[in-house]
Amino acid sequence: MTFEALNLDPNVLRAVQEAGYPAPTPIQAQAIPHALAGRDVLGIAQTGTGKTASFTLPMITRLTKGRARARMPRTLILCPTRELAAQVAENFDTYGKYVKLTKALLIGGVSFGDQDKLIDRGVDVLIATPGRLLDHFERGKLMLSGIEIMVVDEADRMLDMGFIPDIERIFKLTPFTRQTLFFSATMPPEITRLTEQFLHNPARVEVAPASSTATTVTQRVCRVKPTRKEDADREKRDVLRALLRAEGETLKNAIVFCNRKRDISVVFKSLDKAGFNVGALHGDLDQSVRTATLDGFRDGSIRVLVASDVAARGLDIPSVSHVVNFDVPIHSEDYVHRIGRTGRAGREGKALTICLPHEEKYLEKIEKLIEKSIEAVASPLAERAVEAAEAAHAPAEAKAKAGRRDAPPPRRDAPSKSGEPQGRAARKADDARQQPSRDHRRRDRDAPVVGLGDHVPAFLLREVVIRKAVKPSDDEADEAA
Numbered sequence: 001m002t003f004e005a006l007n008l009d010p011n012v013l014r015a016v017q018e019a020g021y022p023a024p025t026p027i028q029a030q031a032i033p034h035a036l037a038g039r040d041v042l043g044i045a046q047t048g049t050g051k052t053a054s055f056t057l058p059m060i061t062r063l064t065k066g067r068a069r070a071r072m073p074r075t076l077i078l079c080p081t082r083e084l085a086a087q088v089a090e091n092f093d094t095y096g097k098y099v100k101l102t103k104a105l106l107i108g109g110v111s112f113g114d115q116d117k118l119i120d121r122g123v124d125v126l127i128a129t130p131g132r133l134l135d136h137f138e139r140g141k142l143m144l145s146g147i148e149i150m151v152v153d154e155a156d157r158m159l160d161m162g163f164i165p166d167i168e169r170i171f172k173l174t175p176f177t178r179q180t181l182f183f184s185a186t187m188p189p190e191i192t193r194l195t196e197q198f199l200h201n202p203a204r205v206e207v208a209p210a211s212s213t214a215t216t217v218t219q220r221v222c223r224v225k226p227t228r229k230e231d232a233d234r235e236k237r238d239v240l241r242a243l244l245r246a247e248g249e250t251l252k253n254a255i256v257f258c259n260r261k262r263d264i265s266v267v268f269k270s271l272d273k274a275g276f277n278v279g280a281l282h283g284d285l286d287q288s289v290r291t292a293t294l295d296g297f298r299d300g301s302i303r304v305l306v307a308s309d310v311a312a313r314g315l316d317i318p319s320v321s322h323v324v325n326f327d328v329p330i331h332s333e334d335y336v337h338r339i340g341r342t343g344r345a346g347r348e349g350k351a352l353t354i355c356l357p358h359e360e361k362y363l364e365k366i367e368k369l370i371e372k373s374i375e376a377v378a379s380p381l382a383e384r385a386v387e388a389a390e391a392a393h394a395p396a397e398a399k400a401k402a403g404r405r406d407a408p409p410p411r412r413d414a415p416s417k418s419g420e421p422q423g424r425a426a427r428k429a430d431d432a433r434q435q436p437s438r439d440h441r442r443r444d445r446d447a448p449v450v451g452l453g454d455h456v457p458a459f460l461l462r463e464v465v466i467r468k469a470v471k472p473s474d475d476e477a478d479e480a481a
Contacts, residue, residue, distance in 0.1 A: 006032045009061040011098035016057070019094055025050040026207040032058050035181060040202035042195055043183040049207065051183045052091050055151045060096045062149065063124050068102060071119055072146035073126035076174070078167070080157040081310055082107040082129060082287060083294060088153065089127050101125060106132045109287025116141050130158070130166040137173065147174040155184040155191050156333060164194065171198050185340065186333040213336055213370050217343035221353045221363065221374045232356055235381070237270045239354055240326055242380035244276065244304070247322060250350075253297065254322035256306045257338050259330060267326060268306045281307040312337040320344070325353040328362040332369040352377075 003016050003024055024032070027045040034041050035058035045051055059075055068074050079085035089105045104118040106128035112135075119126075119142055126133075136142040150171075152158065158167055180199050184191065195202065213219070224239050226232035244251060256271075258264045261282045271278040279293045279302035290310075296302040298317055305311065306326075312334060320342045329335045335353075342349030353374065355363050367373055 001029050006057075007036060007061075008032070008057055009064055009099065011064075012057055012060050012095055015095045015097055016053075021053075024053075027051055027205060028054045028057070030205045030207060031055070031181075031203075034203040034205070035059070035179075036061060038179055040179060040199040041181045041183075042187075042199060042202040042204045043181070044187050044204075044206040045183075045185065051185075052088055052153070053095070055153075055181045055183060056088070056091050056095055059125070059149055059151070060092070060099055060101065063101055064099055068122040068124045069146060070122045071141065072143050073104070073119075073123045074146060075125050075149040075151070076133075076144065076147050076170075077125065077127045077151040077153060078130055078133070078158070078170070079127065079153050080129070080161050080163065081283075082109060083290065083310060084154065085127050085129055086291070092125060092127070103127060106136060107287070108132050109290075112136070112139075112141075130163045130170060133170065134166060144170070144173040145175060147178050149179045149181070150174055151181045151183070153183050155182050155194070156186045156188055157184075157337075159188065159190050159194075164190070167194070185336055188333065213339060213372075214343045214349075216346060217339050217349045217351050219339065219351045219353075219374045220377045221355050222377050222379055223355050223357075224379055225357060233266075236326070236354055236356065237267060239379055239381055240267070240324065241271065241274050241276075243324065243352055243354070244271075244322075246380050247350075250321065252319065252321040253300070253303050254305070254324055255311060255320060255338075255341050256304060256324045256326050257312065257329070258306065258308060259327040261308055263327070264306050264308060271304055271306065277301070277303040279305050281305055281311055283308060283310050309334055309338070312341065317341065317344075319347070321349060323349070323351045325351070328353060328355050328359040328366070330362055332362070332365045335366045336370065 001024060003013055003021070006024065006029070008016075027043055027049050031041050031043050031054040035055060041055075043051060043054060055077075063074060066074065077085075077088055079088060085105060085107050089103060092103055101124040102118075102122065103125040104115060104123040104127070106115055106126065108129065108131065115132075115136065119136065133142070137144065152167065158164060180202075182191075182195050182199065182202070222239060222243065224232075224236055226235045240256065244254065256267060258267060261284060264280050264282050268278055268280040279296055281290055281293050285293075293302065293305070297305045309329075323339050323342045325335070325338060329338060339349075339351035342351060353363070363374070
């Protein structure tokens with residue numbers, strides 16, 4: 001099938017051809033006709049299969065008719081993270097560059113003033129995160145009564161991030177007659193119930209089993225058994241550096257995922273000290289820093305990106321060669337999204353997971369979710385540890401053998417000068433050496449008590465003034481008598 005067969009607007013087809021997409025992906029081929037027909041759509045597909053274009057292309061085609069009014073956008077696209085929202089906005093610019101449509105991007109980390117100006121002019125497409133959207137609504141700067149098409153991208157991530165109450169509130173602010181599109185790579189039961197509540201007879205488009213991983217991604221797990229519990233994190237970082245170096249020339253760039261933000265800083269410093277060209281990305285960074293870091297990773301100035309799950313959803317960086325799970329994700333669905341950052345658009349990719357013993361339970365849930373066993377690889381530090389242990393053990397063993405050879409122990413039945421067996425006489429001699437004599441104990445008791453030494457308190461060093469006695473005169477003496 002070709003894009004021409006999908007009945008898209010000619011200006012949209014022209015933009016798609018210039019973008020270099022020869023044919024639609026399966027999710028696009030099945031979802032776009034339903035979206036153009038005005039039906040609600042529930043799309044489930046693996047990451048990197050083109051879900052964004054599945055709702056962007058038909059949306060632009062339908063919006064070519066009509067005009068936007070001030071503070072009343074015609075369409076709304078909800079995204080869980082700022083980065084994903086910004087990426088959707090870029091796709092809209094790419095596919096709609098020959099169509100006169102306006103858009104506004106409402107995300108945190110940007111001043112309200114600039115966003116208010118765009119809304120006041122009237123926008124056709126509003127791309128937003130739920131929190132910032134509601135902030136504008138509560139300030140009286142935005143009305144949602146004119147929404148014709150509403151899209152929820154990465155719906156399961158909305159559930160994980162606690163956006164479900166906000167999503168329900170936003171749905172109630174939009175018209176009942178709107179068209180609703182849900183897209184995600186996974187579809188847990190909670191999201192299914194939400195779609196049943198707000199979607200009307202949706203066309204379910206599922207081009208791959210839910211929670212399945214792309215066949216172009218090679219998955220491996222490296223199990224690490226730390227020598228001591230307190231050294232687990234340090235040894236895990238050693239394994240990470242060794243794994244990255246072992247990939248050699250095949251490692252063009254990599255995303256290293258951590259579960260906790262505080263670990264991102266530690267891993268970043270570890271890789272930076274080891275000479276890697278590394279950057280960091282998590283939700284606590286300023287938006288300008290996050291944008292600059294992503295731009296650096298895209299243009300190749302940053303080779304290794306240490307990130308939280310902010311980078312796990314929807315980010316389209318086609319040339320990522322490796323994904324490394326420094327921590328096994330607690331939620332199994334996050335594994336699918338993380339490794340979906342590599343092996344995109346038919347390219348080959350590799351996913352490595354470092355697993356400590358206490359993370360085995362999470363790994364088992366992941367294997368159950370994706371319905372396959374992840375192949376294990378040996379730790380690159382295992383051979384070094386064995387060689388180091390053998391090297392450390394060899395001198396000690398040789399020294400012990402030499403000691404036994406040079407000084408053989410005496411026979412226990414050999415008689416000593418006192419007539420007793422030599423072993424018993426030796427034990428008595430040891431007891432005698434260890435037991436202090438009575439005279440020694442008495443000397444300890446009679447020894448003088450040690451004084452203050454050189455550390456004499458200051459009040460003892462103060463001068464004492466002694467007044468001389470004055471002899472009374474003869475008259476005073478007679479008077480006293």
